[in-house]
Amino acid sequence: MSSPFAGSREATPEQREAARHLVAKAKHMKDAEDDAGFASVWAREARLAIVSNGTPAPVIVGREAIMAFYRRNWATGAHGAGEERETHIAENPFIVALGEDRLLATHTAIFVARRGVMPRLIGFGEFRDEIILEDGSWRIVDRQSSLRRRPRKSA
Numbered sequence: 001m002s003s004p005f006a007g008s009r010e011a012t013p014e015q016r017e018a019a020r021h022l023v024a025k026a027k028h029m030k031d032a033e034d035d036a037g038f039a040s041v042w043a044r045e046a047r048l049a050i051v052s053n054g055t056p057a058p059v060i061v062g063r064e065a066i067m068a069f070y071r072r073n074w075a076t077g078a079h080g081a082g083e084e085r086e087t088h089i090a091e092n093p094f095i096v097a098l099g100e101d102r103l104l105a106t107h108t109a110i111f112v113a114r115r116g117v118m119p120r121l122i123g124f125g126e127f128r129d130e131i132i133l134e135d136g137s138w139r140i141v142d143r144q145s146s147l148r149r150r151p152r153k154s155a
Contacts, residue, residue: 123149
């Protein structure tokens with residue numbers, strides 16, 4: 001089996017810090033349902049592939065299409081609402097350079113929500129983000145997500 005990091009090289013400290021900040025921004029802006037902030041992490045022609053509980057969803061292409069998908073999720077409470085809205089708790093990503101202006105960040109996260117005062121595990125995700133320098137900012141151009149989620153229980 002070939003390594004997903006074949007053809008990569010060590011990223012510079014500056015590249016690693018930029019990628020870490022971008023991955024953290026994506027997580028925090030998504031959790032806050034911050035439309036403008038979350039849109040800013042995606043490249044214009046970004047690609048989002050999601051496999052949830054073993055079932056692949058149709059690939060979403062383009063920043064606007066990705067944001068339309070998340071706006072629908074936010075409006076319908078797909079990630080919980082109020083106190084039960086999910087929070088993503090992520091590890092520090094592993095980052096390599098695929099070229100001068102292209103990085104690869106792999107990372108995992110758990111999703112938790114509260115019912116009362118205690119957090120409750122909702123799921124686990126593995127992410128593979130290709131990141132490019134676009135218009136002077138680092139942005140996600142290709143995200144491959146593998147999610148395992150528990151079914152939501154009604155109150």
